[in-house]
Amino acid sequence: MTRETEEAPIRHGGDLGEARRLFPQAPEPWIDLSTGINPIPYPWPAPEASAFTRLPAPADLAALEAAAAEAYGASPGQVVAAPGTQALIDLIPRLRRPGRVAVVGPTYAEHAAAWGRAGHAVATAADLAAARDADVAVVVNPNNPDGRVVPRRDLAAAAAALAARGGWLVVDEAFADLEDVESLCAAAPPACLVLRSFGKTYGLAGVRLGFAVAGEPLIGTLRRGIGPWxxxxxxxxxxxxxxxxxxxxxxxxxxxxxxxxxxxxxLASAGGRIIGGTRLFRTAAFPDGPALFGRLGRAGIFVRRFEAAPERLRLGLPAGEAAWARLAAALAG
Structure with missing residues (x-):
């Protein structure tokens, strides 16, 4: 495993302020392909006025969590709602004493950062086998940004091994809703926490809603940590x-x-070698990734780049034919 050192600033997708600073002459409106959010959002209903003017009722929250349990195949009472999965990523490391944490990566950088901020010793593991000596193992499944999938049987075995020594397995299934992957939500092994994102799947990231699935006593601990409302x-x-x-x-x-x-x-027609991804984003390696990042930026198209792998770019999906046409033209040069 590779030990994590001092936390560096994390670059996130969706920061069009950064895009405009980097490419001040780019045409507007920007096409933001730097996130893995569904570009075709769910046709949300207009909530009743009371949803804005009163505190949420416990019965309403319970109904939401029951709907999530049904959608994810989890048992009733094993789901807790939160204001986005990022809030859960920040909270979970504070629920146990500092120890050794292995994050299977490279992956979403916020996991390692959150555990490090909470005082844990964090290392990057190439796979679950390399995380066997950790107190906590963290897996993003399917992985961001390469789409790697860990079979459910391997996750269940890791969860059992960790539980036997008082450890936890955290599985981030943020991109699982639209994929053909075997979720751990239905099994909810002991000492396992599964995270599910609402905003990415339904294209409603601004709603700030996410869920954790776990058995007792973990789900009760998490619910108390989140607090009311x-x-x-x-x-x-x-x-x-x-x-x-x-x-x-x-x-x-x-x-x-x-x-x-x-x-x-x-991407292939532009010389890209497809690394992988999910139905909401694709990652490819290019002969000159930084040059292509710049060309796309000057065309008003913002994509994800990776300092550790500058040849790679990650692109979300365009929304509508006009955006597809702009992307095709920019890739063609």
């Missing part, structure tokens, strides 16, 4: 509606799958 009334209303619409989810998975294949073809 953590999720807003409007988020509860929108979340309940979307999570009880499986037909929309099936259609979105099929449509985004077609979009991902279309994006792969575009």
């Amino acid at each position: 953590a999720v807003s009334g409007p988020a509860i209303a929108v979340g309940r509606r979307a999570l009880t619409d499986p037909a929309w989810l099936r259609e979105a998975a099929a449509a985004r799958g077609r979009d991902a294949a279309r994006l792969d073809a575009l």
Whole structure:
């Protein structure tokens, strides 16, 4: 395992302020492909006025969590809602004493950063086998940015081994909703916490809603750590509606799958070697990644770059034919 050292600033997707600083002459409006958010959002309902003017009722929150349990195949009572998965990523490391944490990577950088801030000794592991001596193992499944998938049987075995020595397995399934992966939500092994993102799947990142799935006593500990009224009334209303619409989810998975294949073809035609990804983003290596990042930026198209692998770029999916056409033209040079 590779030990993490001093925390460096983390570059996130979606920062169009950075895009405008880097490329002040780029045409507007920007096409932001730097996130892995569904570009075709769920047609959210207008919440009743009371969702804004009163505190969320416990019964409403319970109904939201029940809808999430049904959607994720989890047991009732094993789901807790939060104001986004990032809030959970920050909270979970503070729920146990500092120890040794292995993050299977490279992956979403906030996991290692959050555990480090909470005083844990953090190391990057190439796979679950390399994390066998840790007190906590963290896996993003499917992984961001390469789309790597760890089979459920391997995750369940790791969870059992960690539980036997008082450890935890944290599985971030932020991109699992639209993928053909075996979720751990239905099994909820002891000492395992599964994270699910609402905003990425439903294209409603601004709602700030996410979920954790776990058995007792972990789910109770997490619920107490989050505290009351953590999720807003409007988020509860929108979340309940979307999570009880499986037909929309099936259609979105099929449509985004077609979009991902279309994006792969575009990237390959521009000389890219497809590394992987999910139905919501694709990662490719290019002969000159930094030059292509600059060319796209000057065309008003913002994508993700990686300091540790400058040849690689990650692109989300365009929203609409006009955006697809701009991307194709910029890639063609």
